[in-house]
Amino acid sequence: MAQVQAVKAHAEDVMSAAMRRHLPAPLSEADPLVRPSEHADFQSNVALALARQAGSSPRALAEELRAGMVGGPFTATVSGPGFLNLTVDDRALWGLVSARLAHGGRRLGVGSPLTGSRIVVDYSGPNIAKEMHVGHLRTTVIGDCLARVLGFLGADVVRQNHLGDWGTNFGMLIQYLQEHQQHAPAAEPGTRVSELDGLYRAARKAFDADSEFAERARQRVVALQAGDEATVALWRQLVEVSTRAFQLLYDRLGVLLTPADVAAESSHNPELDGIAEALTAAGIAVESEGALCVFFDDMTGADGRPLPLMVRKQDGGYGYAATDLATLRHRVVDLAADRILYVVDARQALHFRMVFAAARRAGWLPDTVEVVHVPFGMVTAPDGKPFKTRSGDTVRLSQLLDQAVEAARAATADKPSDLSATERERVVAAAGIGAVKYADLATSRAKNYVFDIDEMVSLNGNTGVYLQYAHARVRSILARAAMTEASSGPAVEVVPEAPLHPAERVLILQLDGFGAVLAEVAAELEPHRLCGYLFALAKAFTDFYGACPVLRAESAELRGNRLALCALTGDTLARALDLLGLQAPERM
Ligand code: ARG
Numbered sequence: 001m002a003q004v005q006a007v008k009a010h011a012e013d014v015m016s017a018a019m020r021r022h023l024p025a026p027l028s029e030a031d032p033l034v035r036p037s038e039h040a041d042f043q044s045n046v047a048l049a050l051a052r053q054a055g056s057s058p059r060a061l062a063e064e065l066r067a068g069m070v071g072g073p074f075t076a077t078v079s080g081p082g083f084l085n086l087t088v089d090d091r092a093l094w095g096l097v098s099a100r101l102a103h104g105g106r107r108l109g110v111g112s113p114l115t116g117s118r119i120v121v122d123y124s125g126p127n128i129a130k131e132m133h134v135g136h137l138r139t140t141v142i143g144d145c146l147a148r149v150l151g152f153l154g155a156d157v158v159r160q161n162h163l164g165d166w167g168t169n170f171g172m173l174i175q176y177l178q179e180h181q182q183h184a185p186a187a188e189p190g191t192r193v194s195e196l197d198g199l200y201r202a203a204r205k206a207f208d209a210d211s212e213f214a215e216r217a218r219q220r221v222v223a224l225q226a227g228d229e230a231t232v233a234l235w236r237q238l239v240e241v242s243t244r245a246f247q248l249l250y251d252r253l254g255v256l257l258t259p260a261d262v263a264a265e266s267s268h269n270p271e272l273d274g275i276a277e278a279l280t281a282a283g284i285a286v287e288s289e290g291a292l293c294v295f296f297d298d299m300t301g302a303d304g305r306p307l308p309l310m311v312r313k314q315d316g317g318y319g320y321a322a323t324d325l326a327t328l329r330h331r332v333v334d335l336a337a338d339r340i341l342y343v344v345d346a347r348q349a350l351h352f353r354m355v356f357a358a359a360r361r362a363g364w365l366p367d368t369v370e371v372v373h374v375p376f377g378m379v380t381a382p383d384g385k386p387f388k389t390r391s392g393d394t395v396r397l398s399q400l401l402d403q404a405v406e407a408a409r410a411a412t413a414d415k416p417s418d419l420s421a422t423e424r425e426r427v428v429a430a431a432g433i434g435a436v437k438y439a440d441l442a443t444s445r446a447k448n449y450v451f452d453i454d455e456m457v458s459l460n461g462n463t464g465v466y467l468q469y470a471h472a473r474v475r476s477i478l479a480r481a482a483m484t485e486a487s488s489g490p491a492v493e494v495v496p497e498a499p500l501h502p503a504e505r506v507l508i509l510q511l512d513g514f515g516a517v518l519a520e521v522a523a524e525l526e527p528h529r530l531c532g533y534l535f536a537l538a539k540a541f542t543d544f545y546g547a548c549p550v551l552r553a554e555s556a557e558l559r560g561n562r563l564a565l566c567a568l569t570g571d572t573l574a575r576a577l578d579l580l581g582l583q584a585p586e587r588m
Contacts, residue, residue, distance in 0.1 A: 004099045004109030006512050007088050008034060010072055011042050015084075018068035019046070022061075023054055040077070040085035041509060047082040058082030090500040093508045097564050098494035100511065101571070108572055110515040112154025114522065119155045120331050121147045123343040124250075124257060127164035128242040129173055131197045132249055133394040134387050134451070135345070138376045141440045141581065143343035144255040145527040146374070148579045153522050158335055161257050162327065163246075163264040165239050167319060169200075171221030174234045175213065176203035178220075196241060221317060225269070239264075249397060253433060254581055268326035272318040275325050276311055284361050290314040294358045299350065309354040324355045328371070329364040339370045341525065346375035346446070374525050377448035379440075387451045403453055405432030408465065411457040412588070419587060430583035431465045432457065437581055438464030442531035462535045464582050470538040471577065472588040474570035477550055481563050484551065494564045495557045503547040507540040507565060511572055518579070527580065534576045541569050 015032035022028075027050050037043035047062035054061055062082040069076050073092030077085045100109035123143020126132045132140075143159075151157040176199065206213045223231045243259065250257045276292055279285035285294045293308035301307050311322050331337045342352055352373035359365040379387045389395050408431040419427060435456040442462055443449040457465050517533040520526075550566060553559035574584040 002103065003111040004096060004103060006515055007096065008042060008516065011074060011086050014069050014072035014074060015044055018065045021068045022064050027053055037085065040087045042086040044084040047084060091496040093500060093505060094494050094496040094498060094561060096512055097508060097568050101564060101568050106571055106575060108514060108575060110518060113519065114150060115154035117155050117338045118158065118336055119150050120158045120160055120335055120337040120340040121343065122160045122162050122341065125162040125164065126246055129196045129200050129238050132246060132397040134379050134397060134400055136397060137379060138440055139343045140253065140255055141437045142376060142445060142527060144581050145441055145579065146341065146343065146525055147256060148581060149518055149521050152579055153518060159257060159261040160263040161261045163262055166265040166269060166323065168221050168317060170224055170235055172203045172207045172217040173199060173238060174224065174231055175217040175220040176206055177234055252401060254583065265323045268323050271326040272322045275322055279311060279362060282362060284358065285311050296354060296357055299354060309358055321355060325359055328355060328359045332365060332369050337369060341372050341374050343374045346377060349373060349375055376445045379451050380448050382450050401433055401436065404436045404456065405429055407453045407457045408432035408435055411459060427585050427588050430585055431468060434464035434468060434582040438531065441527040441580055444528050445526055462531065467534055467538055467573065467577060468584060469588055470541065471570060471573040471584045472586065474541065474566050474573065475586045477566050478563065478570060481551055493560050495561060498557050498561050501548050503544040504565060507544045510537050510540045511568055514572055530576060530580060537572065
């Protein structure tokens, strides 16, 4: 079975056809303004919006459009000053349930509108030799969710983990290693990257305190960039230890990133001279106080003077800007991207504006390619300040996940459960880690949010744990049905003629909106819309389950229909949780 058209889209089609029949262009092409309604399933105010231009009264136009609505499972009435109320036939609603269940690959009837487009998603991008901390949470979790949703809708998604593995810091680190340790921490599995954190701190201290060391560190950068063998060998060890530690964390977090997605800053090193030359030759970059810079009329500092995008620094080294220009060109030319998303915190907004503008001027970014900086706010403490440990350090991501798992254990401790000890451990981990990810995704991306672990693992409210429980509850109903069923499994045979309870209607309409909300997430790049949808779905299910007995339904027919509705709800919850990057355990 194939993709299923959502009933709202169907209503829009039928309304648009009626408008084409009764209205002249361009009025006939206007948005039919179909919205969910409290008075019917949907309502359209289009007659009120267009009557004056159409030279008619709203009520008369509404009547005309109503009469012109042909085909489609709708009953339309006109009310008030000219509202069109649309009610979907019961049969059609039950039909949607079976059609969505029958769609292969558990796609639930959702189409693949993004097929044929290639989308680069740049996310996570931690820096080598530093441990991932709370500041890396949002980019990793939001970027991964977007990659999943875009991929599900058919896009060819190219994940890019732009590791910070280049630049002046490495001179300092390698020089310190050479003078103090001779070798990098062993690149063994399990090597704690916190050792590297310690190294970073010590090297930084020496760099700031000792100007002679600082000078040797700068020489070391030159050696690294020139490809000096011993220097490069140490650098490679640092990269290896860090990359391995990052991967352990990605696996634990359940994000899609693998070593194959690494697109590190260093990989563009050989292109940087060419970038500087091309920009200079085109007159786009100019010398300024010994550095090579690009200026923009519309980007100025507090003093009104244009701010520089520094392509090459005074000391001749290249930095973040040059690398990002090379990266962008690579994504356009070699990766043939149609759309490039940079999931990076809001503080880098100016950097990306400058990089995009410079690339456009240089002809590296054609208008056919859409580049978007997808910014996000901070994770804060209750006082609104950056989230820190008691001692004022940045919170390591691994430590934060440990805390979340412990909190989930405590929160679920007195829930009755017949799981084995191992299963229980797995569920607690899924709940704890899911709680952190969900809390991050559920707040609107642009806002800061307060990190509150107890609230995150709460069993009530808009939390990951609540939704995971909602899913497990649906599965347990289905499992109980299977046990009482004579044959192989729960009947998901739908009888469209069966009566339809109002709570069933609400649930079916909610399920039917899944594809539309995914399309919204893909267009607006806002995962919290999917969270809001999921929470409303869980609520619609609770209301349905409270009002409509399933296992003890009045008739075999109703029981079958309701089990099908449970199955579709369970599958939709599981799919949505997966697209958010959360596990959906069958039992909890
Ligand atoms: N490593 C950078 C940081 O920690 C993030 C990289 C984002 N991606 C990019 N193409 N600049 O700030």
